[in-house]
Amino acid sequence: MTTVALDHVSKQFQQSSADGGRTITALDNLSLKLQSGDILGILGTSGSGKSTLLRLIAGLIEPDSGEVLYDGVPLREIPMIERGIGMVFQDGALMPHWESRKTVGFFLALRHREHEIPERVARIAQITGIGLDHLLARRPAQLSGGERQRVGIARALARDPRVFLFDEPFSNLDAKIRAQGRVELKRLLNAFPVTSFYVTHDQVEAVALAHRIAVMRDGRFEQIDTYQDLYHNPVNLFVATFIGTPTINLFPGFIVDHRWRGATFAGYRVRGDLEEGSPVTLGVRPERITPHDDGAAVQIDAVTPFFAERFALVEVHSESAERFQIALPLELHPQRGERLRVQPDPEGLLFFDPETGRRIG
Numbered sequence: 001m002t003t004v005a006l007d008h009v010s011k012q013f014q015q016s017s018a019d020g021g022r023t024i025t026a027l028d029n030l031s032l033k034l035q036s037g038d039i040l041g042i043l044g045t046s047g048s049g050k051s052t053l054l055r056l057i058a059g060l061i062e063p064d065s066g067e068v069l070y071d072g073v074p075l076r077e078i079p080m081i082e083r084g085i086g087m088v089f090q091d092g093a094l095m096p097h098w099e100s101r102k103t104v105g106f107f108l109a110l111r112h113r114e115h116e117i118p119e120r121v122a123r124i125a126q127i128t129g130i131g132l133d134h135l136l137a138r139r140p141a142q143l144s145g146g147e148r149q150r151v152g153i154a155r156a157l158a159r160d161p162r163v164f165l166f167d168e169p170f171s172n173l174d175a176k177i178r179a180q181g182r183v184e185l186k187r188l189l190n191a192f193p194v195t196s197f198y199v200t201h202d203q204v205e206a207v208a209l210a211h212r213i214a215v216m217r218d219g220r221f222e223q224i225d226t227y228q229d230l231y232h233n234p235v236n237l238f239v240a241t242f243i244g245t246p247t248i249n250l251f252p253g254f255i256v257d258h259r260w261r262g263a264t265f266a267g268y269r270v271r272g273d274l275e276e277g278s279p280v281t282l283g284v285r286p287e288r289i290t291p292h293d294d295g296a297a298v299q300i301d302a303v304t305p306f307f308a309e310r311f312a313l314v315e316v317h318s319e320s321a322e323r324f325q326i327a328l329p330l331e332l333h334p335q336r337g338e339r340l341r342v343q344p345d346p347e348g349l350l351f352f353d354p355e356t357g358r359r360i361g
């Protein structure tokens, strides 16, 4: 079992002169520690540095400054063969002319341990409930996208990795196969606990597989926490709006008489040290706005039912023409055109400085 640490790691790229010749800071002073068996999800917009981070942890590229450490030892001092990295890419990155059997067994064969392959493959098949046997005689072109990713994962597992790196492994698959792949992988990671980094666009996948999640933007970690904490205690507006579907509602407002006042809602106490007239943005998640007799009057513009989750996402406008979304129980049968009174739950109020984006209450 292996701990992985990043110690003030930075990485820049020089664009070609055709692209403007600018210097891009892909990773900006990142520090982090994963204990053995930890699974870190990495979420972020495209270009935020997720793949660069994985390549750096894999030792495929070197940081300009800072250090990647496995069990406290700098990665650059660990010989390639002892690094033990299992990597799974978006497209599988399988050798086109190799049968899956050769792909899966490649690293064990390198170490003259071919005899272990059948047992490993059988174990993986047993845990996932997926017979790999019929896949093993085929080449990548004869495999579906989902099958290719299974072979890719089996290949990474068969080499007994110290560290597992996943770069959006299921993002090219359709929703149903993606969900199935997620469940299989979860079982595998429970059976073979390996320190893992899991890059994904899909928050559901991150929640299902990861113990903690790092939200990345512009090469930096905005916040590293459990999904629950990212959701309920975001450190800034970026994390608040990035995490959670449906998205959080944002209400612009000001401090008046030491309280927050917006166009639709008002009267909430914020931090005591804010000056009169300071702009403050209130964030409230759609399920934290609920019907209340003393609430603000709103009219329903649109209703989208979510049957499995048992709520209807309802778009409303208030008398001051402010638009926002609320999640109502399906049983209330909300209808377009209907009027009701609603109010945010006091525990669901998140206040932000609109200029810096930072959470202030």
Ligand code: ADP
Binding pocket: 013, 014, 015, 024, 025, 026, 044, 045, 046, 047, 048, 049, 050, 051, 052, 053
């Ligand atoms: P993500 O995986 O989050 O989409 P990447 O890590 O691929 O982001 O890229 C981060 C930034 O670094 C982007 O601006 C990208 O264009 C740039 N970048 C990545 N690799 C290279 C490279 N080899 N040369 C130049 N720029 C690169």
Ligand code: MG
Binding pocket: 050, 051, 052
């Ligand atoms: Mg990427």
